[in-house]
Amino acid sequence: MFGSLHGILHAPALRPSFPFICSRPPVRTMKVPGLSADTSLRTRFDRIRQVTVALASPLSPEDMMVQSMPDASPGKWHLAHTTWFFEQFVLSRRPGYVPRHPGWMVLFNSYYQSVGPMHARPRRGLLSRPSLQEVLDYRCYVDEAVGEWLEAGDDPDLPALVELGLNHEQQHQELLLTDIKHALWCNPLRPAYRPDGWVARSSPSQPLRFLSGGEGVVEIGHGGTGFAFDNETPRHRALLQPHALANRLVTNAEYLAFVHDGGYLDPGLWLSDGWATVQAEGWQRPLYWQDDLASEFTLGGVQPLDPEAPVCHLSYFEADAFARWAEMRLPTEAEWEAAAAGLPVQGNLQEQARLHPQATMPGEGLRQMFGDVWEWTASPYVSYPGFRPLPGSLGEYNGKFMNGQWVLRGGSCVTPCDHVRASYRNFFPPHARWQFAGIRLGKDL
Incomplete structure (x- = not known):
């Protein structure tokens, strides 16, 4: 040690x-x-x-x-x-x-x-x-x-x-x-990364509410001073249709209802590739949930499943299927960024050293926009209009992965606070589950 x-x-x-x-x-x-x-x-x-x-x-x-x-x-x-x-x-x-x-x-x-x-x-x-x-x-x-x-x-x-x-x-x-x-x-022993001093925080359930987002032409992408990766540029205009975003992330209890309702057994909820993956991999629940559906593996070992904490370690396929089951959809990355712009970067991030998503604290407005879990969006990872990669070998950093991946936003419980921002674009293939990734619901108005 x-x-x-x-x-x-x-x-x-x-x-x-x-x-x-x-x-x-x-x-x-x-x-x-x-x-x-x-x-x-x-x-x-x-x-x-x-x-x-x-x-x-x-x-x-x-x-x-x-x-x-x-x-x-x-x-x-x-x-x-x-x-x-x-x-x-x-x-x-x-x-x-x-x-x-x-x-x-x-x-x-x-x-x-x-x-x-x-x-x-x-x-x-x-x-x-x-x-x-x-x-x-x-x-x-x-x-x-x-x-x-x-x-x-x-x-x-x-x-x-x-x-x-x-x-x-x-x-x-x-x-x-x-x-x-x-x-x-x-490891069958399920050893803990940090066995001592495991910190979990629960709080009463916050009602799920939908807050109207902006509509019309907005600007997204990095602008001004400060660091940004090349894939966050250039700043450009995007058109938002009338929509609303959930005030908080989807919880374990809400996702458990999807599991109990046969969400992993209904092909009508899944994208074709997603359903094929469910069948091939035998998915029945989120990665790290235990068979009892009452506990999960964490960096502190196996711990009770907090029903009010955000569900995490989901693939894009699972996030999309849950949204369909809930008769909602995932936000686009433009909707997410327009909502996050101007909000302070604070939340359950790496510096809190909890290393696991936590139940949201009471409050008004959009909660958990930064930290806890990366939020899958409905947007494929493609270049922005006018994108130019970095010159030379560093041009391989981001641009060549703009194929077959989906965008996530907002950071997670293991993201450093000074690393994430409203324009930050993370990306993973749709089957990936080992990242701290979860769901914020969106809907059309």
């Missing part, structure tokens, strides 16, 4: 005291657009890099090597790949730079065909070497090198590249947790 996740996330300046965390001297500040006036990019770099290691701290070296399915990656690979990203796209820009371990540039490349070959994704769990300690040493080496270059401040393009790398790192913080959750669930 490397340390305490809850303690790390709530410690001042998020600075863990692990023996393998690199110590650094005081640094002068470098400002980057989108950061507060008293935050340097170097400070942000150090904090985010250390949080990733803190999230891995409850895991053993054996845990860190497990790959439970091709869509997931071992924790050790996440630690190495996020470091590879900084070495490949930041440090390698320096004239004459030689990679620390040239062979690792193949092992920890994910899908960037234009920079060279890569180890097969389904076989990442076979990489017993390099060791976990060697990967941690690699992180320290790259952190020191990137930090020194940030201090030098002699490359005007460096801040934007580092900021992209940090947002990439935060995506892998989420994946590290969702991937290890799936791996631990595959």
